[in-house]
Amino acid sequence: MISLAPLVEVRDVHKHFPIGSGLFGRGRARVHAVEGVSLAICAGETLGLVGESGCGKSTLGRLMLRLLEPTSGDVLFDGRSLLTLAPRELRAMRRQMQIIFQDPYGSLNPRMRVASIVGEGLDIHRLGTRRERRARVAELLELVGLPPDAAGRYPHEFSGGQRQRIGIARALAVGPRFIVADEAVSALDVSIQAQILNLLQDLQRRLGLTLLFIAHDLRVVEHMSDRVAIMYLGRIVECGPRAEIYRNPRHPYTRTLLSAVPVPDPRRRKLRMALGGDVPSPVNPPPGCALGMPWRCAGVRLRLSRPGAAAMRSPVTSFRRRACRRPTARRCDGWQR
Amino acid sequence: MIAARPAAAPPLLEVRDLHTVFALEEGAVRAVDGVSFALERGRVLGLVGESGCGKTMTALSLMRLVPPPGRIVDGQVRLEGRDLLRLPEREMRAVRGAGLGMIFQEPMTSLNPVFTVGSQIAEAIRLHRRVSRRAAWARAVELLDEVGIPEPQRRAREYPHRLSGGMRQRVMIAIAISCEPQVLIADEPTTALDVTIQAEILDLLRTLRERHGMAVVLITHDLGVVAEQADEVAIMYAGRIVEHASVLDVFEHPLHPYTQALLRSMPSLGSERRRRLEAIPGQVPDLLHLLSGCHFRDRCPKAIGACAEQDPPLEEKERQHAAACIRV
Numbered sequence: 001m002i003s004l005a006p007l008v009e010v011r012d013v014h015k016h017f018p019i020g021s022g023l024f025g026r027g028r029a030r031v032h033a034v035e036g037v038s039l040a041i042c043a044g045e046t047l048g049l050v051g052e053s054g055c056g057k058s059t060l061g062r063l064m065l066r067l068l069e070p071t072s073g074d075v076l077f078d079g080r081s082l083l084t085l086a087p088r089e090l091r092a093m094r095r096q097m098q099i100i101f102q103d104p105y106g107s108l109n110p111r112m113r114v115a116s117i118v119g120e121g122l123d124i125h126r127l128g129t130r131r132e133r134r135a136r137v138a139e140l141l142e143l144v145g146l147p148p149d150a151a152g153r154y155p156h157e158f159s160g161g162q163r164q165r166i167g168i169a170r171a172l173a174v175g176p177r178f179i180v181a182d183e184a185v186s187a188l189d190v191s192i193q194a195q196i197l198n199l200l201q202d203l204q205r206r207l208g209l210t211l212l213f214i215a216h217d218l219r220v221v222e223h224m225s226d227r228v229a230i231m232y233l234g235r236i237v238e239c240g241p242r243a244e245i246y247r248n249p250r251h252p253y254t255r256t257l258l259s260a261v262p263v264p265d266p267r268r269r270k271l272r273m274a275l276g277g278d279v280p281s282p283v284n285p286p287p288g289c290a291l292g293m294p295w296r297c298a299g300v301r302l303r304l305s306r307p308g309a310a311a312m313r314s315p316v317t318s319f320r321r322r323a324c325r326r327p328t329a330r331r332c333d334g335w336q337r
Numbered sequence: 338m339i340a341a342r343p344a345a346a347p348p349l350l351e352v353r354d355l356h357t358v359f360a361l362e363e364g365a366v367r368a369v370d371g372v373s374f375a376l377e378r379g380r381v382l383g384l385v386g387e388s389g390c391g392k393t394m395t396a397l398s399l400m401r402l403v404p405p406p407g408r409i410v411d412g413q414v415r416l417e418g419r420d421l422l423r424l425p426e427r428e429m430r431a432v433r434g435a436g437l438g439m440i441f442q443e444p445m446t447s448l449n450p451v452f453t454v455g456s457q458i459a460e461a462i463r464l465h466r467r468v469s470r471r472a473a474w475a476r477a478v479e480l481l482d483e484v485g486i487p488e489p490q491r492r493a494r495e496y497p498h499r500l501s502g503g504m505r506q507r508v509m510i511a512i513a514i515s516c517e518p519q520v521l522i523a524d525e526p527t528t529a530l531d532v533t534i535q536a537e538i539l540d541l542l543r544t545l546r547e548r549h550g551m552a553v554v555l556i557t558h559d560l561g562v563v564a565e566q567a568d569e570v571a572i573m574y575a576g577r578i579v580e581h582a583s584v585l586d587v588f589e590h591p592l593h594p595y596t597q598a599l600l601r602s603m604p605s606l607g608s609e610r611r612r613r614l615e616a617i618p619g620q621v622p623d624l625l626h627l628l629s630g631c632h633f634r635d636r637c638p639k640a641i642g643a644c645a646e647q648d649p650p651l652e653e654k655e656r657q658h659a660a661a662c663i664r665v
């Protein structure tokens with residue numbers, strides 16, 4: 001069930017990373033990894049976040065969990081700002097938010113047994129007795145489809161898909177309400193990817209999870225999401241219900257992305273609308289439209305607007321935002337139906 | 338394989354019963370286990386399969402660049418009838434470049450970080466042609482232009498780390514086509530790239546193919562890429578080709594249970610929302626511990642007792658449509 005109340009919300013968040021420090025003094029150059037993003041994810045909803053490499057997806061996901069401090073803006077969980085919480089409150093809040101990483105190899109400690117990896121969160125949060133924890137780990141392994149004897153083995157004894165299951169079990173251990181899945185299936189083979197996508201969907205339904213599903217594969221995102229946000233150079237350029245984004249994309253960048261996706265139907269080979277040139281760098285980006293020069297989007301001039309946080313208070317699922325104004329088109333700042 | 342052809346001219350490229358083995362302490366890994374196919378001029382063969390199934394080793398075997406302890410132990414690789422596996426290494430060097438060009442899977446690692454991209458292309462040219470340094474450089478700049486790199490004069494003098502992933506891949510393509518190969522082998526040329534850049538690189542490959550009339554072996558695990566680019570498709574599983582047919586037949590009328598399952602397990606744009614994907618149970622096979630009989634049988638929905646008894650050979654089941662399954 002998707003409710004209309006946002007569980008997670010970011011309001012006009014910015015994240016700038018200083019770069020080129022050292023030689024040039026206190027690094028004048030900054031990466032504008034996230035540039036004024038306002039988004040809400042409703043309880044029980046899956047929000048898909050897509051965009052090209054380096055556009056800021058992971059950074060935004062980490063901001064939502066407060067694994068990174070925003071340069072400015074606010075991050076709310078269940079209506080409370082995470083930025084003003086006392087450390088102890090934040091730690092308690094952490095139980096409710098977890099992350100699953102892309103790399104099933106690098107993200108698991110090779111020297112720990114699966115039982116310790118999965119149970120680590122229980123230990124940290126001191127949940128249950130030792131015996132209860134062991135029972136909980138067994139239950140989690142079963143939940144994600146791993147054999148019971150997996151508990152005593154080490155990560156390297158498992159395949160990529162199985163390691164991703166371990167990562168999912170670890171994330172679920174402390175009973176979170178919100179999970180950021182950051183490219184959770186990107187490193188997997190097609191047949192295994194399908195297993196993990198199905199698992200995530202089942203778990204979400206059974207446990208009522210809220211999901212930020214980050215991926216660069218538009219096909220996978222369509223399959224998983226209720227709503228989709230398209231990110232480009234640190235900004236959300238379009239956001240709306242899945243079917244609308246995919247059937248009726250409004251932003252030229254969304255259209256370009258969609259038209260670049262290969263269609264698995266040899267009768268429908270198509271001429272694509274390609275962006276000219278490489279993606280501009282988010283280091284000191286050009287002002288105005290993040291798409292930059294008009295030649296990058298088929299002759300349409302773009303400017304970006306930044307809808308204010310006020311718009312965020314409306315029930316999110318029924319709205320759709322475009323961060324793009326075409327001079328020739330109807331004006332549209334912020335949310336519209 | 339496909340093509341029961343008149344005896345006249347041999348196909349441009351013909352691979353027969355190729356076997357490449359890694360002899361490890363734990364046992365023999367048959368990375369390429371009896372692969373056969375033929376490819377005609379100007380055609381694109383999509384070679385598809387999941388990681389570890391032997392796509393790269395097939396490509397490297399054709400180039401005779403299998404890394405040790407891997408070894409080609411049997412088979413033939415005929416380019417215009419001439420068996421490359423029997424050539425002295427010196428002659429093979431000439432074939433690499435002008436006969437077979439290859440785009441390697443990792444563009445980062447296959448470009449040398451300490452040389453400019455222009456000099457790397459020029460060097461590739463001089464390896465095969467007796468031309469002056471200056472002529473080779475001029476040709477390198479031309480090639481950068483041809484693969485769509487803006488300001489090729491300037492870019493030629495840059496080092497690989499200054500280029501984006503898409504540009505590096507264009508440089509790799511420039512090197513691969515620098516000697517106008519008859520067959521271009523592209524090993525996952527777009528896997529590491531964003532979808533928009535992927536589209537551009539695939540368009541570039543198509544343009545080059547049309548301009549130069551090259552045949553292409555396009556290796557990928559993305560069935561969407563295959564559907565858009567290939568004329569025919571070979572599906573690999575555990576070191577073998579299990580199905581080989583025209584691209585239309587493979588997508589509209591797949592015969593092998595693995596191909597069928599692969600097509601169903603893949604989300605595609607516009608598919609029904611929340612349709613459960615039909616995942617293939619089990620794991621990608623480990624070539625060290627293969628099952629007797631059909632290697633796919635532990636994951637196959639159609640498996641029967643007899644599947645354990647014999648290796649199903651790749652046979653023509655319908656016209657120009659081969660599959661390796663006893664139940665087809």
Ligand SMILES: Nc1ncnc2c1ncn2[C@@H]1O[C@H](COP(=O)(O)OP(=O)(O)OP(=O)(O)O)[C@@H](O)[C@H]1O
Pocket residue numbers: 017018019031032033051052053054055056057058059060216282
């Ligand atoms: N700790 C950091 N220090 C400096 N720059 C950073 C840091 N983390 C991220 N960046 C930069 O911020 C931008 C956004 O990075 P981010 O990892 O969020 O992208 P992404 O959309 O997740 O990309 P990918 O699809 O490749 O995972 C990039 O330009 C990246 O180089």
Ligand SMILES: Nc1ncnc2c1ncn2[C@@H]1O[C@H](COP(=O)(O)OP(=O)(O)O)[C@@H](O)[C@H]1O
Pocket residue numbers: 359361366368386387388389390391392393394395404405406407624
């Ligand atoms: N250096 C090596 N030593 C041992 N086995 C290897 C080596 N390189 C590749 N292999 C084996 O060969 C098989 C095929 O590998 P590869 O052709 O790279 O697969 P693909 O390109 O289809 O992902 C794999 O199962 C792998 O384990």
Ligand code: SF4
Pocket residue numbers: 593594595631632633634635637638639640641644649661662663664665
């Ligand atoms: S031979 Fe048997 S196990 Fe193998 S693909 Fe055919 S039906 Fe399945």
Ligand SMILES: [Mg+2]
Pocket residue numbers: 057058059182183
């Ligand atoms: Mg990322």
Ligand SMILES: [Mg+2]
Pocket residue numbers: 392393394442524525
């Ligand atoms: Mg490979």
